[in-house]
Amino acid sequence: MAHTIPFDTHAYVKKLTAAGLPEAQAEVQAEAIAELVNDQLATKRDIEELKAATQRDIEALKAATQRDIEQLKAATTRDIEGLKRDIEELKIITQRDIEALRVGTQGDLRETELRLKHDLTLRLGAVTSAAAAIVVALVKLL
Numbered sequence: 303m304a305h306t307i308p309f310d311t312h313a314y315v316k317k318l319t320a321a322g323l324p325e326a327q328a329e330v331q332a333e334a335i336a337e338l339v340n341d342q343l344a345t346k347r348d349i350e351e352l353k354a355a356t357q358r359d360i361e362a363l364k365a366a367t368q369r370d371i372e373q374l375k376a377a378t379t380r381d382i383e384g385l386k387r388d389i390e391e392l393k394i395i396t397q398r399d400i401e402a403l404r405v406g407t408q409g410d411l412r413e414t415e416l417r418l419k420h421d422l423t424l425r426l427g428a429v430t431s432a433a434a435a436i437v438v439a440l441v442k443l444l
Contacts, residue, residue, distance in 0.1 A: 309339045
């Protein structure tokens with residue numbers, strides 16, 4: 303890159319001296335302009351080369367970005383599949399826990415029911431005994 307732009311300093315000095323500028327001043331100005339042209343200006347070829355290099359960089363970035371996207375898709379798919387397995391595992395564990403709670407609760411309810419029946423039987427027996435005692439007492443009184 304960095305192609306030079308042709309600049310005829312001798313012709314430029316001749317034009318300046320012809321216009322009345324002292325030769326020493328014309329030569330200094332010609333050298334300054336020649337440096338500026340060679341150091342600061344780009345040729346069409348320079349610009350085309352930069353354009354081509356930039357286009358190659360863009361294509362390389364596109365390819366790298368596409369590879370990154372594909373890798374992220376694959377990683378995301380793996381993560382989703384792992385999460386699905388975890389969810390299924392948690393579902394099974396939760397169903398087991400619910401069943402264990404159901405069985406435990408049914409056992410507790412049966413135990414409570416038996417206790418209540420026992421208590422009610424004892425109370426009914428006590429009430430029946432008291433009623434019988436009252437009937438006996440009333441029969442004796444009459």
